[in-house]
Structure formats: structure tokens, C-alpha cells
Amino acid sequence: MRIAVLHGPNLNLLGTREPEVYGRETLAGIDERIRALAAELGIEVETYQSNVEGALIDRIHELAGRVDGFLINAGAYTHTSIALLDALVGVGRPFVEVHLSNIHGREAFRRRSLLAPRAAGIVMGFGADSYLLGLRGLTLRLRADARGTEEA
Ligand code: CA2
Numbered sequence: 673m674r675i676a677v678l679h680g681p682n683l684n685l686l687g688t689r690e691p692e693v694y695g696r697e698t699l700a701g702i703d704e705r706i707r708a709l710a711a712e713l714g715i716e717v718e719t720y721q722s723n724v725e726g727a728l729i730d731r732i733h734e735l736a737g738r739v740d741g742f743l744i745n746a747g748a749y750t751h752t753s754i755a756l757l758d759a760l761v762g763v764g765r766p767f768v769e770v771h772l773s774n775i776h777g778r779e780a781f782r783r784r785s786l787l788a789p790r791a792a793g794i795v796m797g798f799g800a801d802s803y804l805l806g807l808r809g810l811t812l813r814l815r816a817d818a819r820g821t822e823e824a
Contacts, residue, residue, distance in 0.1 A: 673714075673715045673716070673740050673811065673814055673815070673818075674715065674716040674717070674718070674738060674739045674740055675710070675715060675716070675717050675739060675740060675741050675742070675743055675807065675810060675811070675814075676717070676718055676719075676720065676731075676732075676735045676739040676741075676742050676743070677703070677706055677717055677718070677719040677720070677742075677743045677744075677803070677807075678719075678720055678721075678728060678731065678732070678742060678743070678744040678745070678746070679699060679719070679720070679721035679722075679744075679745050679747070680721075680722070680723075680728060680744070680745060680746040680747030680748070680749050680750070681722075681723040681724075681725075681747040681748055681749060682723065682747055682748070683699055683721055683745060683747055684699055684721050684723070686698055686699045686702070686772075687699070687701070693772075693773055694772045694773065694799070695772060695799040695800055697799070697800045699721060701800070702800045702803055703719045705800065705803070705804060706719060706803055706804065706807060707719075709804050709807055709808070710807065713807070713808070713811050715811055717807070718735075718739075725749055725753055725755060725756065726755075728746070728749070728756060728759075729755055729756060729759040732756075732759040732760060732763055733759065733763065736763035736764070736765055739765065740765065740766075740814050741765050741766045741767060741768070741792070741810050741813070741814050742760060742765060742766075742767040742768070743767070743768050743770060743803065743806050743807055743810055744760070744767055744768070744769060744770070744787070745769075745770045745771060745772070745802075745803070746769070746787060750769070750771070750775070750782075750785045750786065750787055751781060751782060751784055751785065751786065752786070753786060754786060756786075756787065757786050757787050757790065760787065760790065761790050766792040766810065766813060766814065766817070767787070767790075767791055767792060767810075768791060768792050768793045768794070768795065768806045768807075768809055768810040768813075769785065769787050769788060769791040769793075769794045769795075769796075769806075770794070770795045770796065770802040770803050770805075770806040771794075771795075771796035771797070771802060772796075772797075772798075772799050772800065772802055773796065773797060774796050774797030775796055776796075777797070792809075792810065792813050793806070793809050793810070793813070795809065
């Protein structure tokens with residue numbers, strides 16, 4: 673089983689500013705923890721970050737043929753990007769949405785996620801642990817789907 677982890681805009685700045693909102697871990701540190709958990713779960717992961725909406729969309733298209741699902745923190749594109757939603761839905765792979773912060777406890781413009789209605793699940797508010805919880809959830813979901821396909 674293979675999962676792609678996508679990080680959206682400005683997440684490359686993690687660990688440098690706003691630690692009270694986003695924690696002190698760097699993105700490289702988070703990716704390291706994701707890879708360690710993937711090894712424990714017996715799955716393969718690849719991670720990618722971009723500040724560019726179109727680059728994230730191109731990556732989703734490229735990855736779709738070789739991954740079973742996506743774990744995505746779309747950053748601010750969560751609240752604005754119909755194009756990202758269309759890409760995720762369009763490739764037909766389950767995705768889990770994650771956020772470091774609890775977007776419902778913040779400014780009104782962050783409370784709406786365009787991705788949420790089509791997400792297999794959402795994890796937010798646990799800092800970097802949101803990614804790890806999301807990875808566990810997505811793995812369980814994909815394994816259940818695979819079992820369902822075998823039985824059918
Ligand atoms: O809580 C999250 O994970 C967010 O997706 C993070 C996005 C924000 O726009 C979303 O509303 C919620 C922003 C990430 C920016 O990260 C920074 C980290 C350090 C310094 C500056 C920005």
C-alpha cells in the first residue's frame with residue numbers, strides 16, 4: 673500500500689515562526705515521523721510540498737496511478753481551491769484532510785474547507801500528530817476497502 677503525503681503553501685516555514693499556532697517542529701521533522709510511522713504500519717509513503725496550486729494539482733495527477741490514497745494538508749488552499757478539490761476527486765483515490773491547528777477555532781475564513789465534504793476523514797488540532805493520526809486512519813480505511821474488494 674502506498675500513500676502520498678501532500679503539504680500545501682507555507683508549510684515549508686514550519687518551525688520558524690508562529691510556534692504558538694503551528695508548533696516547533698520543522699516540515700522535515702514531520703516528514704521523518706511520517707516515514708517512521710509508515711515503516712511501523714508496513715506501508716510506503718512519499719511526501720511533497722509546494723507553494724504553488726498548479727504544482728500540487730500536477731503532482732496529484734502524476735501520483736494517482738501509483739498511490740492508493742492521499743494525506744493532504746492543503747494549507748490556505750483548503751479554504752479557496754475548487755481546482756484542488758476537483759483534482760483530488762477527479763483521480764478517484766480516497767484522501768484524508770489534516771490540519772495542524774483546529775481551523776474551527778480560528779478566523780471565520782478558515783472555518784470553511786472546500787475539501788471536507790469529499791474527504792474520507794479529517795484530523796485537525798493536534799499539531800504534527802494530526803498527520804500521524806490521519807495516516808493511521810487512511811491506512812485503516814484503505815485496508816478495509818481492500819478487504820471489501822476481496823470479499824466482493
Ligand atoms: O492548521 C493548518 O494546518 C493549516 O492548514 C495551516 C495553513 C493555514 O492557512 C490553514 O488555515 C490551516 C498555514 C500554514 C502556514 O504555516 C506557517 C508556518 C510557520 C510560519 C508561517 C506559516
